[in-house]
Amino acid sequence: MFKNEKLIRLALEEDIGPGDVTTEALIEPDRVARAVIVAKESLVLAGLQVARGVFATLDPAMSFETSFQDGDRAGSGDEILTAYGKLQALLTGERTALNFVQRLSGIATLTRQYVDRVAGSNVRLTDTRKTIPGWCRLEKYAVKIGGAYNHRFGLYDGILIKDNHIVACGGISEAVAGVRNNRPHLLRIEVEVSDINQVKEALENGVDIIMLDNMGLNDIHEAVRLVDGRALVEVSGGVTLDTLPEIANTGVDIISIGALTHSARAVDISMRVVV
Amino acid sequence: MFKNEKLIRLALEEDIGPGDVTTEALIEPDRVARAVIVAKESLVLAGLQVARGVFATLDPAMSFETSFQDGDRAGSGDEILTAYGKLQALLTGERTALNFVQRLSGIATLTRQYVDRVAGSNVRLTDTRKTIPGWCRLEKYAVKIGGAYNHRFGLYDGILIKDNHIVACGGISEAVAGVRNNRPHLLRIEVEVSDINQVKEALENGVDIIMLDNMGLNDIHEAVRLVDGRALVEVSGGVTLDTLPEIANTGVDIISIGALTHSARAVDISMRVVV
Amino acid sequence: MFKNEKLIRLALEEDIGPGDVTTEALIEPDRVARAVIVAKESLVLAGLQVARGVFATLDPAMSFETSFQDGDRAGSGDEILTAYGKLQALLTGERTALNFVQRLSGIATLTRQYVDRVAGSNVRLTDTRKTIPGWCRLEKYAVKIGGAYNHRFGLYDGILIKDNHIVACGGISEAVAGVRNNRPHLLRIEVEVSDINQVKEALENGVDIIMLDNMGLNDIHEAVRLVDGRALVEVSGGVTLDTLPEIANTGVDIISIGALTHSARAVDISMRVVV
Amino acid sequence: MFKNEKLIRLALEEDIGPGDVTTEALIEPDRVARAVIVAKESLVLAGLQVARGVFATLDPAMSFETSFQDGDRAGSGDEILTAYGKLQALLTGERTALNFVQRLSGIATLTRQYVDRVAGSNVRLTDTRKTIPGWCRLEKYAVKIGGAYNHRFGLYDGILIKDNHIVACGGISEAVAGVRNNRPHLLRIEVEVSDINQVKEALENGVDIIMLDNMGLNDIHEAVRLVDGRALVEVSGGVTLDTLPEIANTGVDIISIGALTHSARAVDISMRVVV
Amino acid sequence: MFKNEKLIRLALEEDIGPGDVTTEALIEPDRVARAVIVAKESLVLAGLQVARGVFATLDPAMSFETSFQDGDRAGSGDEILTAYGKLQALLTGERTALNFVQRLSGIATLTRQYVDRVAGSNVRLTDTRKTIPGWCRLEKYAVKIGGAYNHRFGLYDGILIKDNHIVACGGISEAVAGVRNNRPHLLRIEVEVSDINQVKEALENGVDIIMLDNMGLNDIHEAVRLVDGRALVEVSGGVTLDTLPEIANTGVDIISIGALTHSARAVDISMRVVV
């Protein structure tokens, strides 16, 4: 997809700069070889197309083989992608390709853990906007590959009245009234609340989604009971793998989890050249 | 610094897209306010200038106050930056500014933990090239703020003969000979080795730095003894906070730790508007 | 606002190229003067900030005076902006500044005509995605200045199942089912229909908005009756100033009008240098 | 041609943003289909290559068939381009491709109307610099396709001393003297005049082209008589389809018409997917 | 001028990359100092604004003093610019600023030599399109500063029918006829010829300028006599400082000299920090 091109080129320019001094000194430009990318731990794969894009940018004739696709689980030792082409391109692109796949698979793998914890439930798990600047689209892609859903991508594709908006407007009612007539008609209205009184106020204002921000389990139960299907209920704030199941059991509709992106670590993947 | 401008603008364009529909619907363009950025956990601060840059891009007249600077430790509740300017700019820039500071401070905080673990030692801790594509310079800045050192930035500012180069060349001796006469004279030569025999071969070839890749503690001791100051010894691969002290005690010169960047999580920081 | 900078610079580079040969041959670089931008017909003003941005890019010390703001109506002869600064900047930027203001005011002026035609009604007039590539944000800004609303900005901030989607999916029901579980929860679902049967099918599938595409007045009446408030009803396709009032009288909620952007002409505005 | 790539990518990024949420939710990535672009009114076609470029950017394997080329007249119902490739690419690129072809064909169609009005005459019709910022090259291409000529593209490829230059220099003689010795020798000198006295002054200064700005028919006749072939005579300002023939009959050499670009509306063209 | 910004930033990014390791290791970020740029040989100065732009990009508060302006002659030891600001910015920007000024002044100095050689003559000396890709505008600026004129900037601001065009068209007459009716009316027609017969053919076709390409002195004389003022005569090809005067004496109108740009060397200029 043409939209990854910019970030791939940015990444390669950043890493190669004026030249890969080691590889250029050692490898003949025309020499070809095979490289195998191997999982070093159990993971959910994401970013195969980006890795291919990295190598193909350096050698347009690069060819690839794999029996995996994004979303597949790979175990330690699994060969997740084989690339065949210019050896200089393989060695020069190695770290960049791995950096992409390791982070994206890290997010997909962590996401899958959360998703598995609520298997069988109707709750929808989503990401947040706590993404790496410049990586929003890619990280949210990895979240989907992991089995969760995307919350809004940015400030433009969803109305979310947050605590600071409420403070600035003087209250939930004032804020909701302010957006109701001014927003694009294809966007719903979500309000962030922090206690039961605000839940009631949001309900009275007829919002579409109520986000319970960092509220306790009892309050979540109470909120679900109060809302009673008249709005979607979203829980947000400090959700962990441990607390997830009981939150899901309250019957909320959506649980948004910043950790999917802001706390994902890179999974271990390496590349081996075969000559 | 002009080099952060591009990433700041990229980040704002990514998040704002055609417009912040919530804020634009609610807040008068000319209204001004104060916002306070607050640490929600103990952390080592990094990225204050980037956060200021985010808000100043949205409102060139934005003014700032702080008693902190990058590298300072902040505790939960500390007000690390106050910004005064257009309220729209504060609300629209909030998430982007926080995303920068949370990740950079996350790296600095994790780095500081590693650095503190070897306090009093002469060993130099460094990062690796396992950085987020597009963020290399910023992440390595945060590592320095955390108290560690930068390894090479990319493929252009250091000769590092890695396992795949050795395989491709047919051996360490062949590889070292290949770069010795072709590289820029201001760059040293480092070779990655995986056992004691390779340490010996590297030494015989007169390399400047020998990187012990994923070698056990006994082999590290043996390598230090063999090298005996004739080259710098670097340890790399799977170093954790727990294993760090005993590795440092072997007398190696450098320990490079991918986790400083690839496993850092965003620290918790939030923003509060005051009206 | 920083997001106009790119288009302003693109426009100036396009028009100036390697240099304004006439102005550079005639005018001393340091000479300053005053220029007055004057409406030559009755219009609704839009784009004042962009015009200022054009001149300020060429001369950062340029100063401005005006008693108008975007959205104001100006009559023929009204001085809508006075700029004082480098004479070279005034002459070189003249056409670019006027091209921006003339098109944006043209859209705002045409939009105001449509809006005035339904004064007193509750119907919401909106634009479409029939905008000049590269100008989406600016044109939709002008539509708002003219008094209408924005439909979605792009393919990312609204679910709109159009005729071709329905053909591809095999029917409305299939298409609605397909998006219901896969879309971001902050986006509503709109379906484009072309006859009463499709209105019924859309209703049964519980969509949020039903767009009547190029349907006759009788069918629109029938659709409004059928829907009876269970969804928003939008009319689209070939709406003109003449047909607008009777469509509005049917009680539909939204009328989207491609002509606001795709048929707006530049209004007449000129610039006069005063020496 | 590589020069359209930037604007095509800009347009697609603008419209797709982080993703086409409707199409991605409904269509399998590998599904292929055919789409037919159909004229909905009589028009002169312009922009076929740009439309192909839009789809080919989204799917490099897209193939095309057509019996039309730019400049051909198409009638309502004519299939002007068939594209075969990824269905997602067809649906996602539809609006962007149409927006390009609709505006460019709109300009070509309007231009052809003007050109037809002076068929048999030797007069040259040209555009002006009243183009959409960012679209200068494309709009002037459409003007040529419509059968007219291009005036200068920007401030760099022609000397045109306009009213504001004359005011700034203190008179036509002073201005012409100023440019005569300073301009590139491959550029002619044109002067804008507004009455017969200025025509005489321009003639005495030996300019190459005299532009009669908003002068009446009698004055145009008088100017042509006075000039008597010693310079080209250009008429500019408020020319309409109705006034064009009698202006052409005065024997002027060039008539420049801002309306070709600033008042062109998008012609009606649509796309139909065939499955 | 905003058009230099891009090249200045490109240049600084190229030279600084991820950081100036020497300066950052040695100099406190807040330390300020003075630097003096000094001519080390006699030269004609060009590029002062670009040098200021380099330092101001690195430190927006940088201030400057100078008694020189572009076009002035400076002798060895003359202090041509003093900058006061951040010491890091001075040291980091030194080479980039000097590289700009040294090349631009090199072109201006060489140009002045040529111009001085024909002092008192009416001949116009011009550059060619033999410029460094990316530097066209700057190099042609330096040529003007040196006292010569600019030929066309690119392929868009002048008709020049060259040898390969004539071969492709089958002759001068065919080529001239081809462009006469298709070119913008503000552009003159120049034809490159290589012998007297072609001069005659060009004359018969009424071209505006005849370029004598690499013709001998006798042929130049003959051509001037033949043309007799009915066209401008330009000499091009292999003109040196030695051959220039006698060519000028033939009475040709224009002599274009590729050497002004393609053979200019950087003049010697250095920078001295004062602490």
Place this chain on the structure above:
Amino acid sequence: MFKNEKLIRLALEEDIGPGDVTTEALIEPDRVARAVIVAKESLVLAGLQVARGVFATLDPAMSFETSFQDGDRAGSGDEILTAYGKLQALLTGERTALNFVQRLSGIATLTRQYVDRVAGSNVRLTDTRKTIPGWCRLEKYAVKIGGAYNHRFGLYDGILIKDNHIVACGGISEAVAGVRNNRPHLLRIEVEVSDINQVKEALENGVDIIMLDNMGLNDIHEAVRLVDGRALVEVSGGVTLDTLPEIANTGVDIISIGALTHSARAVDISMRVVV
């Protein structure tokens, strides 16, 4: 290589602007032809890939034949590249392709002259950072093709303590101490000195390379004797073809020569279309 793409496109956009008016007026878009690029003097070839890239950007189907590769010596009249493709692309790309090859070959040719002058010696000749802003990578590539070595590319891939750093730090010892602990461990330390006392001070501080800046032949001899292999010795400043051999005979390790880039002239190469 993808990294040349940007500069090639920049160069073509600069030269073509809105269009090649001569070629577009004369040549049918679909016409194909052959063009031969011919050396007009003896030269060392550099930049063949860039020239191919220029033509391939304008016509992706362009094909090429040559018996030369970069680094080969070509004599006057040698056909160094034949291109077959769209005639418009050949004519429009001619000057840009030649400008690249002429400058790069000019650098390679001049470099080869210097290299030949020290044939048989062990001394390493290098370039400096006196390169054209924007062209650093390409010029240093040409230097390598010519047979010399690259010094550092920028401020990021080598520690070089220059005169101004020493002034700012208060002495060599202070400066060396400052960088020793702060620099990346893969970079060596070089110090610029201007007399024998500074050589001694540098030696005592254990630097890796000592650059003798503009020192006389006697001092160079003395420095080599003093250093006696404990550091590399580099000579820099005003080295010419004439002075090179005796400097090389002093036994220094490296001679850096700004003239390789800052004084290279474009070699004479032309293109001939065959129809």
